Amino acid sequence: MTSETFPASINTVGELRASGHVQRDVRDEIRSNLLSALRDGRDPWEGIVGFESTVVPQLERALIAGHDVVLLGERGQGKTRLLRTLVNLLDEWTPVVAGSELDEHPYEPILPETLRRAADLGDDLPVQWRHRSERYSEKLATPDTSVADLVGDIDPMKVAQGRSLGDPETIHFGLIPRAHRGLIVINELPDLSERIQVSMLNVMEERDIQVRGYSLRLPLDVLVLASANPEDYTNRGRIITPLKDRFGAEIRTHYPLELVDEVDVIEQEADLVASVPEFLIEILARFTRYLREHPSIDQRSGVSARFSIAGAETVAAAALHRAAITGEEPAVARPVDLESVIEVLRGKVEFESGEEGREREILEYLLRKATADAVRANLGGTDMGALVTLLESGDGVRTGDRIPAAEVIAAFDDDPAVTELLEQLAAKLDLDEAEYASALEFALEGLFLARRIGKEPDERGRTVYRVDPEDLADR
Structure with missing residues (x-):
């Protein structure tokens, strides 16, 4: 089975295992597909102009290393355009547990509800397929962005249905958890207040989330990407030092040199x-x-x-x-x-x-x-x-x-x-x-x-x- 053809005949986790499918995390997908493109002489950066000998080699090395990346550059240098091309380095189709809130891999469920379904159904656990275009999330950072937007918060509707406040299943997940097994891009990162940036620290290092003291720990598989304007970085806002330290690569962009x-x-x-x-x-x-x-x-x-x-x-x-x-x-x-x-x-x-x-x-x-x-x-x-x-x-x-x-x-x-x-x-x-x-x-x-x-x-x-x-x- 290849990732380039939609595997319509595979509808359960048992059929998925029988097909020989091998699970890869996001970083492995990107690394493998990028290296394949470079070996074959294919350009993985379609539509990117002027970065061929400067920004692109740095970004490629960062992705091969599996690093989260922040791009620094003045307005209109193509930072967001470059980040959006990364989705093309994901496998074209990937399996997810049908009905999963976080698109969990059938081999590795992480939510309590999905774990119960997997235990009950075994090889009959239903599988759906996601196109890579559905595995990309983007957020423009604004001063009014909240922790609930990025990480999550208690969902009052779930509490009203009879669940207790201590139940992890009362959480409504934010953008970052919902990007599980995909890419999350935060544009103009310094515009996030320092308090909100702190909420990202666990995601960047431990790869899990914490919401209002819940003991729920979700091993998230997500590549975090960000853009920032250096002028905003030093004046209007800044990336806090602990968060900056968690980005494996900080790459400067530029206007066309020629x-x-x-x-x-x-x-x-x-x-x-x-x-x-x-x-x-x-x-x-x-x-x-x-x-x-x-x-x-x-x-x-x-x-x-x-x-x-x-x-x-x-x-x-x-x-x-x-x-x-x-x-x-x-x-x-x-x-x-x-x-x-x-x-x-x-x-x-x-x-x-x-x-x-x-x-x-x-x-x-x-x-x-x-x-x-x-x-x-x-x-x-x-x-x-x-x-x-x-x-x-x-x-x-x-x-x-x-x-x-x-x-x-x-x-x-x-x-x-x-x-x-x-x-x-x-x-x-x-x-x-x-x-x-x-x-x-x-x-x-x-x-x-x-x-x-x-x-x-x-x-x-x-x-x-x-x-x-x-x-x-x-x-």
Whole structure:
């Protein structure tokens, strides 16, 4: 019998023993399945980007050692996403005692009621099967979390049914006992009050629970995982020393170290409602990285990956908004749509004290810097003199959040030199025809940032690229 196929024919503990099933605890399951994946060259961390040579090897060693783990890192570094992938290292199906409150293994019942049933029924004890997705529990730690939430408390309904207060069967189990034979993840662990953290000490070390002085001791089989923000760890809250000591591994996470990883995270996570050329994604990735380095930004708070993801989604939404108004098809984002990122997302960035009133100025500067870098990286060495020459003899090129792509293209009147340049841009940027206007705007913005052309708003609020912007007011 393998763990990869649902064993529908096995319905009693006798049939389970006859099948040759071998009981493994959670740590053994994870260790064995992780080692098998590594030997076979399979990636057990699907969807995790940027941690391949840093966080993942540390986590793998911790899991092989059978340690409980706490991940420390600023917001938006993928801590919860990483912890959620661990469920894939469990056996796909596992047997449990049918009707068990804690999903006990048929070979090892631990509750008084289940022990009685096992003694009475013997090999006829009924068995059910749980998928690994049902063996994962997650709790966001909040200051109002109680011991009853995590560990358990007396259930007044069971007392009302006639049981005495001293009866262990009057306990209503909390999240941690109910994660028996599975994973329990506590996000933002320092937000738990110290009194509540103390209630976890027995679970972490002795692997049992104590509720209101009951003598009930349950040998729990559970892997405890947690996440924490270092800023919360040192200020708003902290992990108490005895609990911290019980985690076998404390692993620091980080934001993507390479630009390509930042881009991959955006492309993987963003839900885009319109086409967004990759060079725009790259600009957002560079913008986010500059925010994480700038002294005016509160780096203790960090700049979440959600900022760049939301930025890409906002740019796509701006493109679809324009398409709905102008009727252009398909909806394709252009550099002009980047302006909406600052308007919508400025509240997602924490500034240092003393920067009041300069927030927009700082964001606009860093966005221009990111755009200039993207132009150099993608269009470096491209002769864009044809655009400058055309602008010298014309009225300029107008663009804006309500100007369709066809109008931007039409401004060049099928100039052969510009057409040839456009083909070069499309080849360099790997664009299709629907994205030509976006490429032209990208090139124009690059020329403006290189101070080869001017850029100003006209009387209708549209953006005008011209060689001689000083004459714009006289037109």
